[in-house]
Amino acid sequence: MIKPANEPIDLRDFLQKKTVFKHLTESEIDLIPIEDGPDSFKRGEFIYEEGHRINGFYCVVRGIIKIFKTGFDGKDMIIRFAKPGDIMGFRSTITGELACTSTKIIEDAAVCFIPGELVKSFVKSNGEFAMDLLELACNELGDANDYITDIAQKTVRERLAEVLIHLKWSFNLDSENFLQISLTREELANLVGTATESVIRLLSEFKQDKLIELHGRKIKILDEAKLIKIGNMHY
Amino acid sequence: MIKPANEPIDLRDFLQKKTVFKHLTESEIDLIPIEDGPDSFKRGEFIYEEGHRINGFYCVVRGIIKIFKTGFDGKDMIIRFAKPGDIMGFRSTITGELACTSTKIIEDAAVCFIPGELVKSFVKSNGEFAMDLLELACNELGDANDYITDIAQKTVRERLAEVLIHLKWSFNLDSENFLQISLTREELANLVGTATESVIRLLSEFKQDKLIELHGRKIKILDEAKLIKIGNMHY
DNA sequence: CGGGAGATTGACTGATCTCAACCCGGGTGG
């Protein structure tokens, strides 16, 4: 029983149940302009790009979006993914700086925009919401700190194993143990922080070692425990 | 005219002028237990360690502290430094998780503790404060994202140049252009995310190239512009 | 059928890590 991709969604309900806006009061929720519904985007489209002035939260209703920075040499680094319920652009909205990341659609998406001024007024008027938002930021900060240590100290092999496990945890497996997210080899490389060729070589090593199976972009996880071990993940 | 290291400080005044608590009301400030003054620490001491339960903000009044994570192989990664006015431990306090970093004194320090419950009550009662705290977290998040991209994409040489410049910007130079922070080679390596020997070799390269001068742990910056160029810093 | 994007493979290179030896200055105890 799969939900058709474009089934209309009760946006108000979605915001109240699945997002950081869950503790807004009814009257505060009323202020969010959702009558037009979310905007739709197709794979490959950008929502915003590094350096742009953005002034508001982009709340993902459907789809998967990659959030990445482009290095001075043109190579991208994927910082995280946003999936339904996640917020993009909150950092720049809060600090008032230009966007420090770009956001590009991985899987056809629907996104609704919430003006920055509105968010800021909620922060000031609703302590519960402020706390939720603060928690969101702090969680991301914790992830970022882990990421820094990993990239600095682990080998590419270890990081790739770790990335596969994180993808499993974030996006789950389908009934056949395939990762429910489909990335190009290059995107995988941009996530691990390495070259495309290195990802390819290591993936086939993992395949040889019966840790995964590859069917085009679909990756089947065969031995999670071993991957966790390879990734030196102490969880 | 140097301020004696232990000159008594008006803590209340300090909190109101130099920290994220600047927008608390008088009566809120009154709630912060500061009558005993800050705690003092000597170089090498820990304030808290990774994995500890901490429940409150540690506000640096004096000194310099390194905030770092220890990788699975025992090597440290310095995430950032805390200096007077900075807060440590706010991430764990907000999320309620165990500390994900350790904090060790680099320069003799004084630190005052502010209970987490108090901070959370301020977040809920004072929107101005909530906003300041949120900004603080978001700024750090932006730095962390930059850091991730740098470590993943830049060479050690580039990163070392960048680190030197960042140290200059954070801690300034004295009258003779020496960095006002003194780190061991190992600490420098843990900041760059590389091996001690690599830092040593690159530092002497920089010295050869007349970009810096070395006098023990003291580093004199001779050519900031060139270092910025080497570090590929587009600022 | 041709074109193009992504995936794969191989060969080569080189930046960086590791290991090991050695140096140096300061502090300590005999």
Next chain:
DNA sequence: CCACCCGGGTTGAGATCAGTCAATCTCCCG
């Protein structure tokens, strides 16, 4: 007063992980 020790700093040699370049392959699409 001196020998020793220790932590940090430095240097060299060798090993290697991983990045680059280039050729080829495989689909998929028009």
